[in-house]
Amino acid sequence: MKKLFPVIFLFFFLPFHTVEAKELSQKEIYDKRMQLYKKTEAATSVPWYYIAAIDQFERSIRYVRKDLPKPDDITGYYVSPENWVGPLNPDIKDTNPITITFFNGLGLDGNGDGKVNRTNGEDLLYTLANYLSQYGVNDRAFRIAVWEYYKRDQNVRSIMTNAKIYRKFNRIDLDEKAFPVPKGNNHTYKNTWGDRRGWGGRRIHEGTDIFAGYGTPVRAVAFGVVELKGWNKYGGWRVGIRDLNNTYHYYAHLNGFSKNLKIGDIVSPGQIIGSVGSSGYGPPGTSGKFPPHLHFGMYKDNGLNEWPFDPYPHLKLWEREERSK
Template identity: 65%
Template sequence: MRKKILCFTLCLMVLCFSSHPKTYGAETNKNEDNQKLMSLYKKVETLTTIPWYVFAAIDQYERNVRHSRRDIPKAPGLIEIYIKPEVWTGPLNPNQKDTDPRTIGLFGGIGVDGNGDKKAEPTNDEDVLYTIANYLQSYGSDLDNIKIGLWEYYHRDKAVGLILGHMKLFQKYGRLDLEGHAFPIPRQYNFTYHNTWGDARGWGGRRIHEGTDIFANYGVPVRSTCFGVIEMKGWNRYGGWRVGIRDIDNTYHYFAHLNGFADGLKVGQVVEPGQLIGSVGSSGYGPPGTSGKFPPHLHYGLYKDNGRTEWSFDPYPHLKAWERAERNKK
């Protein structure tokens, strides 16, 4: 009997100790990658005087785009900025795999040598990062000219706006790990919700419900679910008083039917998980000020941008995960 108990105890110990290294290893690798990325950003900042958070923001935007599309190849290194072959080597270059900076420049390509090995390789992190830096520097290193350079590169206002938002976040917090989340309603208040994403809606025409409704009393605090930038604040005839926050993953967090906004909340403001942004209400379904056409609740939606378009996805699993994480913390 004693031997069985001893064996059982040893098995439990083995399970406990063997399960932790996986999580710890994943966190360690992420931290190490962030340290390496920051080192690369800072190195190019020193060479170009363009702030490191500009490169971090471009890289983060491109990383999100890569991970949400299938037509862009997987990044060969840590830097995930994708430069098309014809842009790297030049549109008329007969050799789309050219790595010679001289012929690349001759054919109007933007690829340059960033690590001093006399090759301009789109698979080399330093070359890619320095190429983007060199491109931006051709317009100027101040913010206004960087905006112009970004627009000339992407030709999409939305892309420029998202990158500028990422820049704000990295500049304010001075670090890359800005992926924390919070449940939008504080735990001490009564609330209830279930998965309503995709349900039919009739007011204003046939449409689907692009979010999860969290029912709570009037005036219950509503908090930011992420690190992000206030992208939109105001009235919408469907959503009433609403707030939109863009996070570091190009995801748009939509809070609707609010009773009011937090004091001083404004478009362009940086917010973080758990920060007060408003309160639960029943506004919407009419002109500004319309309220009471349905029970008080928070409509919470999530939208993803992939560099071309934006679409809604189900927030319910994320809400459950954030609620569970906060409960476990307590």
């Protein structure tokens, strides 16, 4: 038994990344990620959904930023080598907690192995949670901590969106998608991305038009939070929803909204948010200037700015997947 004990002890304290993420299934990745969030919560008393919210935000922006390395499949939170070890630290690969603290580096030892490793998920998220804990563990304190870290309002909104969704569903495997129009409703659409617009001056079409009859239900395509609801002269009655990948989904020319839908609401894939109409191209209430259809747009935010991209390939994919079920 004396010979066996050191082996068991060593196995228990093996670093989190001893199993390469590329060898895991998506379910296993989610399980490992959630275990890491929960372990960090237990060590710091910072709710796991706050930690997960920032980790997921960082993951989403790293996939679309050229100035940041792509994330691994387990953690998304990123700290530059200079900030991790300290700006004046001569050893950019330093893992010694004493010298890193001396040079005011951010990195902390989260797994108790005596090293501060910037590629170790436990060290990364422990460092993040330690920062958050200095502000408090409620929504107001978390919002302030996020603002102080990113200094951008949209980043705060995006991260709060993630936290709200994770807290409500108490899980992170929330990848389900839905086509905006339910099966059984006649509709048609083609790729109209970049086409010239016929009203409101020189503009291009930033989305896909899905033509369907008045009153056809319009559904949320992903888990998200309602950021916008109301009228504008171009889109008529419209709704904007941001998802966990920091993608903004724009639904325009609606005939009306679902009862009780309001800004700040959490929605799920397939949830009805309104109905197809022909509103827009004028003051509030203008309708009928074009055939009824849903204008569906998608916008990506990378933590610095936001831009539209073609939703057509995504719509085709979601439609195929729904038909195959």
